[in-house]
Amino acid sequence: MLHLNIAIGLEYFTLRAEIVIGNEILVLLGPSGCGKTTILKCIAGLERPAQGFIRLNERTLFSSIDAIDIKTRFRRIGFVFQDYALFPHLTVGENVSYGLIHNRIPADRPVDIEEILETLKIDHLRDRYIKQLSGGEKQRVALARTLILRPELLLLDEPLSALDSDTRREVQSELKELQRQWDIPFILVTHDREEAARLGDASAQVSIDDRLHGFVHIKQGASRVG
Amino acid sequence: MDLNPVWLSIKVSLIAVSIVFVIGTLLAVLMLRASFQGKSILESLILVPLVLPPSVAGFLLLILFGKHGPFGRVLDMVGIQVIFSWRAAVIASAVVALPLMYQSVKAALESVDPKLEQAARTLGAGELTLLRTVTLPLAWPGFISGAVLAFARSLGEFGATLMISGNIPGETQTIPLAIYTMSQGGDLKAAGVLVAILLATSFSLVLSLNIWKKRSVLWP
């Protein structure tokens, strides 16, 4: 379970977010530049909120009051970046096993690499380099790379925006299926309403009102969209 | 034809580049990763040899490493003499080559997509690990570039070297100094030979670097 309540100072306004979610898909919906990605980065520890707290499964990852700020590599959070951020100098197999080899805290029961490659249907791509992959394939590699470490939470920053509409639909169902399988919270950022409707178990609107405050507020079991 | 200047120049430049490789890399990493006050000032100090007249640079080095200078006195206590020895030539070359190495390395490190480094962090890599496994493998061409440019620049160092190395034939008379001495003394043929060697070397270094840059496909 993820529980957070933070305030982030952005360039032109302050963003406040309160999120409580269980093992479901939360979709953050909103126009570009309103801070959705920043929320993800704060959860991952790549950026720091101005104040507040972030708790994941009884561990406090961040607390401005108690001066706690766990470094990214210890948070056990997976992050799928907007353009996947796959390592161009490594093969698919090496990309996926990167976390396994270099992780400071190895996962308790790491997933077998063959298993994860098969699950995501990329085992035949093991020795290919990133340049040779299609958008959909890259996305799967990115997912494999994070899931192999059994993260407690998965963050996805506009994971489908680079895909064509057919692949998109296919991947959307696969993502839903994946989340059910792994049974961890997924937070997904998108600007596509339809996608939000299709994917999200719960969704939150990030908007900027006249008084220059953005709000994200979602509690567990909130209105199911769709 | 006395080719001593050639061997001397090569030796001096190789040593200078090795020094500059290490220092330039450390400084570039420091600039990009650490946070502290006065970054602009430090960077300007590193780059200033690019625009400083050689005589000024030579004068400053003379003051710093001379018998009564801050560095000179310390080194003297350890028994190391800088001024009027090959070490002076190395230092002069290193000072003018450092900005080139530093800029190449910094640009190379900056060119690595920060998202890749962030991804590595989310996958559990520590800072040194990600430097070693992600940043450096992607940035190493810049290091090579920097080293080659630094070497070529070292070979041609004249003004500051002339001021602090003493122009001692066989010991500190590098190629540019020898060319100057010979041409001023009227031995234009000998000077011409050295000029040709220097030109050919620098030119082919820069040319091969450019060709390599264009052609290299670092990963498929």
Place this chain on the structure above:
Amino acid sequence: MKRNSLLRGKRAYKKGCIRAAVQSHATTILMLLFVLLVAAATGCSAAQSSGGADAESKTQAAAQQEPSTLRIMSAASLKDVLQHLAPDFEAGENARIIFNFASSGDLQVQIEQGAPADLFISAGKKQVDTLEQKGLLQAGTRVDLLANDLVVIVPEENRAMAGGIEDLVRNAQIEKVAICIPEASPAGKYAQEALVTAGIWSDIQPKLVMAKDVRQIVTYVETGNVDAGLVYRSDANVSTAARIALVIPAEFHSPIVYPAAVLKNAGSTALAARFIEYLAEEEPSQAFKEYGFKVLREQ
């Protein structure tokens, strides 16, 4: 409460705006300052070298004449004394002198390549001989102006050189000796001649350090980086932290003579000739002696 925070926000916003504006224009402001500085500096130095003439031309409003220009190419070792004498001549002749100080060898090459100049004063005969052979001098204008001595200078506190020139090799406390590059400058050539005549040229090699010009040798001696240097007496005079330990007898080297000549393509021949005459007058001669030179045309 909300209104207050809004106002505070507006003020902070304005302050931020001003700071942002200054920051974004900081580069432009700095560049403008830099340009102004350079302009001021060049303006000042230009005024210095032709200061006298401007003041005088104002008071000579009645004469209503533009000061005529005299271009002099001179050996660097004469820079201090000639710049000292220039205003006097400029005032008396309603002239403006433009100096070009460099090594005699460089000047010779410049003249051969057609650089515009009226008068050439060299620190060595070789350069003037070459120009004469190439027909670049006006016949009959060549004159030997000055002579100089070669001296050994040491740092102020040193008590060396008591035993004459051989001390340079015999005295173990003298570890480094500086001379100019013999191939590249007359001062170096004279020094080499002196050391050869004294019979210590080969023995002194391990101690020898070669400098680009005489001023550098003075710096080396003043900073204690060398223990002795061979320079002209006129250069030794300028220094306060180095003293003349030994004057090398004139027989040890070729005569150190400063010839001057009017150039063939001179624009102001008469003025150049008058300058040569002026240098033989009493005040300039006195000045030369004070600066350490020997005057060859006593009046």
